[in-house]
Amino acid sequence: MKHFSEISATAERVVDAAESLIQERGYNGFSYDDVAKLVGIKKPSIHHHFATKGELAAVVAQRYTHRFKESLLQIEGHHVKAQDRLTAYADLFEKTFSTNKHLCVCGMLGAESSSLPDLVNHEVERFFDVNVDWLTHIAQDGQRAGQLLSVLSPEGIAETYLSILEGAMIVGRGMQKGTGPSHVASHFLKALTIA
Amino acid sequence: MKHFSEISATAERVVDAAESLIQERGYNGFSYDDVAKLVGIKKPSIHHHFATKGELAAVVAQRYTHRFKESLLQIEGHHVKAQDRLTAYADLFEKTFSTNKHLCVCGMLGAESSSLPDLVNHEVERFFDVNVDWLTHIAQDGQRAGQLLSVLSPEGIAETYLSILEGAMIVGRGMQKGTGPSHVASHFLKALTIA
DNA sequence: GTCTATATCTTGATAGAC
DNA sequence: GTCTATCAAGATATAGAC
Numbered sequence: 001m002k003h004f005s006e007i008s009a010t011a012e013r014v015v016d017a018a019e020s021l022i023q024e025r026g027y028n029g030f031s032y033d034d035v036a037k038l039v040g041i042k043k044p045s046i047h048h049h050f051a052t053k054g055e056l057a058a059v060v061a062q063r064y065t066h067r068f069k070e071s072l073l074q075i076e077g078h079h080v081k082a083q084d085r086l087t088a089y090a091d092l093f094e095k096t097f098s099t100n101k102h103l104c105v106c107g108m109l110g111a112e113s114s115s116l117p118d119l120v121n122h123e124v125e126r127f128f129d130v131n132v133d134w135l136t137h138i139a140q141d142g143q144r145a146g147q148l149l150s151v152l153s154p155e156g157i158a159e160t161y162l163s164i165l166e167g168a169m170i171v172g173r174g175m176q177k178g179t180g181p182s183h184v185a186s187h188f189l190k191a192l193t194i195a
Numbered sequence: 196m197k198h199f200s201e202i203s204a205t206a207e208r209v210v211d212a213a214e215s216l217i218q219e220r221g222y223n224g225f226s227y228d229d230v231a232k233l234v235g236i237k238k239p240s241i242h243h244h245f246a247t248k249g250e251l252a253a254v255v256a257q258r259y260t261h262r263f264k265e266s267l268l269q270i271e272g273h274h275v276k277a278q279d280r281l282t283a284y285a286d287l288f289e290k291t292f293s294t295n296k297h298l299c300v301c302g303m304l305g306a307e308s309s310s311l312p313d314l315v316n317h318e319v320e321r322f323f324d325v326n327v328d329w330l331t332h333i334a335q336d337g338q339r340a341g342q343l344l345s346v347l348s349p350e351g352i353a354e355t356y357l358s359i360l361e362g363a364m365i366v367g368r369g370m371q372k373g374t375g376p377s378h379v380a381s382h383f384l385k386a387l388t389i390a
Numbered sequence: 391g392t393c394t395a396t397a398t399c400t401t402g403a404t405a406g407a408c
Numbered sequence: 409g410t411c412t413a414t415c416a417a418g419a420t421a422t423a424g425a426c
Binding site: 024025026028029101103106107108109110111112113114115121124125127128129132149151152156157159160162163164165166167168170171173174175176178179184187188190191192 | 219220221223224296298301302303304305306307308309310316319320322323324327344346347351352354355357358359360361362363365366368369370371373374379382383385386387
């Protein structure tokens with residue numbers, strides 16, 4: 001498949017538009033014409049850059065995961081304590097959500113997975129694997145350093161924390177008084193922190 | 196709007212089919228024809244029972260919330276300890292998810308909320324309000340009885356627990372080795388339980 | 391690389407017979 | 409209540425000129 005780093009400037013604007021539309025309406029909620037209008041070109045020109053909708057969505061997810069990995073590295077470079085790292089991680093989701101209640105690209109696509117091409121589902125799975133692995137690693141370090149309670153396994157912390165963040169965005173969309181991913185995640189972090 | 200308790204036997208089968216389709220593919224992922232095929236009648240007959248797709252989805256969510264409330268009452272009648280009640284609550288989500296990775300109706304609709312009629316969004320919001328209120332009440336009782344740690348507020352426990360369950364279904368769909376809502380929720384419960 | 395034009399299909403919804 | 413027939417709109421995708 002195409003790699004996001006090898007595409008033209010226009011194709012990148014197509015990916016930008018598609019990413020935003022997926023975060024707002026989901027894969028089944030946007031069309032090539034929506035993308036075309038956002039980019040300012042005609043529908044068939046989108047097909048020139050991405051032959052199928054599935055391929056376009058796959059590249060969106062691919063780039064999204066890549067950028068996430070960059071952010072994870074940055075967090076490790078800027079923070080040492082597990083709590084600070086996990087808080088900064090939650091801020092990634094909060095920043096996304098604060099833009100018009102945008103969802104995580106792969107949270108949205110994960111929900112829609114049963115009607116997605118395999119190509120897309122594969123990229124979504126990679127995103128979740130990357131995140132669970134990183135969170136597990138961070139939790140393990142934090143426990144070894146005596147910063148996090150060891151009542152849960154590192155894997156347990158990882159899957160719980162990720163689920164909270166993805167879920168809080170859904171719930172926050174569904175209800176008016178939803179408080180957002182960062183706030184909800186802070187509850188869990190509090191329960192895991194040594195007094 | 197129509198109330199689910201006042202509809203005919205055929206209309207109920209329509210709601211059954213629509214519910215299942217929403218849980219599998221979402222609002223934007225199914226059509227009147229899909230419903231018609233599941234029920235075994237033709238597309239215009241669906242319109243006879245529900246004039247618009249929005250109305251159909253709203254009744255699905257309305258009935259779903261009603262049944263959820265019945266389950267919540269049952270849980271209160273069958274379990275006394277907060278942990279047992281919260282575990283039984285998680286089992287509701289687990290049971291849904293164990294059917295072909297079906298999502299919570301209102302979790303799916305919540306994710307899609309930006310492309311849904313107001314009528315539907317209103318019902319989805321009611322679902323979340325009902326759940327957060329009930330969980331808050333259960334957590335409060337559990338803390339007063341000394342069964343749950345008081346490091347988090349009852350409201351904090353409620354929004355965290357609901358987010359975990361909704362999120363775990365999304366994540367469980369997106370990755371192969373996802374462990375399901377019940378398992379993930381048990382981690383959080385463990386962290387909240389007095390040793 | 392972008393365009394006009396078009397093919398083909400599916401969508402939600404309506405009209406009107408039975 | 410269900411059907412056949414149909415509509416107008418929108419979907420993904422392709423052909424071919426510029």
